[in-house]
Amino acid sequence: MNGFQITLAAARKNRSLSQKEVSNILKEKYGVKLSRQAIQRYEKDSSEISLALSEYLSEIYEIPKDYIFFGNESTLSYTNCQPA
Template sequence: MLQISLKAARVNSDLKQGDVVNILKESYGVDITRQRLAEYEKDATDVPISLAKQLSSIYGISEENIFFGDRSTLSYTIRMKNKSELIS
């Protein structure tokens, strides 16, 4: 299963962090800062489940297709997957 980062999901949805913060507040009553969203995009391991569901809804992508870990782990996972595909 292909997973993308929170940032990639946001960028693919053509949204800025400020847009997402506004949507969260207006549509879900969730009040987080742009800075906090940026922190979650760098390391999504501590994203609350309710927020993960809301973000996946905003981005139009299933939660299962969003990587909820840190970016370095995602980069490593992708490199290893690509390496194994080259070998096989």
């Protein structure tokens, strides 16, 4: 891991996206149903985010995963992020 990391909220804002827009992109591009409220929860505590979802958000925000802060206790959960 590198020394510089950005939060999920900051990464989203840098792309000028709303939480609802991210929710829509996840559904349309990746087939993942995730509500605006779920996006908001992950922005507050992303320590239990799935590996797949972290990769999708990295692509959407155009920032490598290593540069996104997923929490001090993050293990990038290997649970499946089920498509809709």
